[in-house]
Amino acid sequence: QVQLVESGGGLVQAGGSLRLSCAASGRTSRYAMSWFRQAPGKERELVVAISWNGGITYYADSVKGRFTISRDNAKNTVDLQMNNLKPEDTAVYYCAAGGAAGGRPIHSKNTYAYWGQGTQVTVSS
Secondary structure: OOOEEOOOOEEEEEOOOOOEEEEEOOOOOOOOOEEEEEEOOOEEEEEEEEEEOOEEEOOOOOOOOOOEEEEEEEEEEEEEOOOOOOOOOOEEEEEEEEEOOOOOOOOHHHHHEEEEEEEOEEOOO
């Protein structure tokens, strides 16, 4: 049983930075973790992902060089550092955890079984 709670969203000007945090209850140390986002009228998309031990990461092309995912398994948290934010980054950001099944690719939406409620990120021009 896993519950995920996101925090850190808000309103920021283009070029600014935000740091999102996902706090997990339950044992997620062996789970892949990820951040998705969904803008109005658009499909939910995978933004970043990280394997259980941090050895593998995935970044969508649109955020490479600007966003960094990290995890602290001792604290059961996953963070997303977002720099040089752009208006097109505006969306609700969701934390997701992969679940107990292993061997599934971190870049696949089907890997993720648990979802947070989301946190709004708004980037103004």
